Amino acid sequence: MPNTHDYASAGVSIDAGDALVSEIKKITRAQKSPYLMGGIGGFGGLFALPPGYREPILVASTDGVGTKLKIAFSTGIHDTIGWDLVAMSVNDILVCGAKPLFFLDYFATGKLEVATAAKVVQGIYDACSSCNVVLLGGETAELPGFYQPEEYDLAGFAVGVVDRCNLPDTARVCAKDVVIALPSSGLHSNGYSLARKMILDVLGLSIDAPWDASGRTVGQELLTPTRIYVNQVVPLIEDGLIQSMVHVTGGGLIENPPRSVPPGLGMDLEPSAWPVPEIFGRIQDAGVTPLEMARTFNCGLGFLMVVHPGDESAVCARLNAMGETFHRVGTISTRPGDDRSTRLDWT
Numbered sequence: 001m002p003n004t005h006d007y008a009s010a011g012v013s014i015d016a017g018d019a020l021v022s023e024i025k026k027i028t029r030a031q032k033s034p035y036l037m038g039g040i041g042g043f044g045g046l047f048a049l050p051p052g053y054r055e056p057i058l059v060a061s062t063d064g065v066g067t068k069l070k071i072a073f074s075t076g077i078h079d080t081i082g083w084d085l086v087a088m089s090v091n092d093i094l095v096c097g098a099k100p101l102f103f104l105d106y107f108a109t110g111k112l113e114v115a116t117a118a119k120v121v122q123g124i125y126d127a128c129s130s131c132n133v134v135l136l137g138g139e140t141a142e143l144p145g146f147y148q149p150e151e152y153d154l155a156g157f158a159v160g161v162v163d164r165c166n167l168p169d170t171a172r173v174c175a176k177d178v179v180i181a182l183p184s185s186g187l188h189s190n191g192y193s194l195a196r197k198m199i200l201d202v203l204g205l206s207i208d209a210p211w212d213a214s215g216r217t218v219g220q221e222l223l224t225p226t227r228i229y230v231n232q233v234v235p236l237i238e239d240g241l242i243q244s245m246v247h248v249t250g251g252g253l254i255e256n257p258p259r260s261v262p263p264g265l266g267m268d269l270e271p272s273a274w275p276v277p278e279i280f281g282r283i284q285d286a287g288v289t290p291l292e293m294a295r296t297f298n299c300g301l302g303f304l305m306v307v308h309p310g311d312e313s314a315v316c317a318r319l320n321a322m323g324e325t326f327h328r329v330g331t332i333s334t335r336p337g338d339d340r341s342t343r344l345d346w347t
Contacts, residue, residue: 020121033047045136050161060093060159061090061092061093061157062155063156068084071207074219075223079123081120082122090131090133102133113150169244170260173243180326181274182326185302188248188249207219207222243307271299283297304329
């Protein structure tokens, strides 16, 4: 009689997948929304569009967390990387003026470790809960031989809504507008290939070495979660106080700001206007030029808002009332022709 085989013998555990779904249902059972229809486990997630929008526009974004995953693998800390996944996408659609509604995730690995995956999903759920976003569903893929042992990959998908009248329009940006910034928590989720090289290879620090006097390790510093700016920014958008915005991700302070201004205008940023977290100084001192720092990292600024001078005091008052730290970091000025370049005296 020939040998019989099953999916498990090929490296895919249906039982592990079912166990993870059960864990996810436990994690998400507390979430409530009048617009959520059904729950986790169906072929698709159902979400009713909230009322009150005259001309609702749906905004969608997808992203990952890049080689920050390598730090999670090295440290065995998996409960914050899901937060990063949510932050990268919801901050992106926020730039379009959208209030995020729901989120989906994709988790792929060679061999499904239920405990690890559950920690990742818990981080995703915690991030969604922090900004009133529904974790609508996701996909778990077990791909034997495709990933290194104990490694996985992540992708996230956020959908939000904005009234057409609240869509940011770069045509409304004017010379002498001011740039107000919300600080980052550190590297966020960009530039990790360079950061890992400089900190672990050039500086020779081990992942479990002490980072500072607080007792945090290098790995813990590198895993500092990306900030989510939804709660601070959505009220300002709805009050019409912001003309355009920048989520400072890949491309740093050089490549991202031109996306928020029309041709012939650009941002003049003044580095002395904000405190730069220690990690950026260590990376630069290890041998990265100021220009490369500014075009790779956020350098301490996670989100930028372009505001008319007449609205500056109202924006500052609202942020103060929220207890939010912010900095006036620059202004908008004219450029020749179609130039939109950022001017940054990073010396």
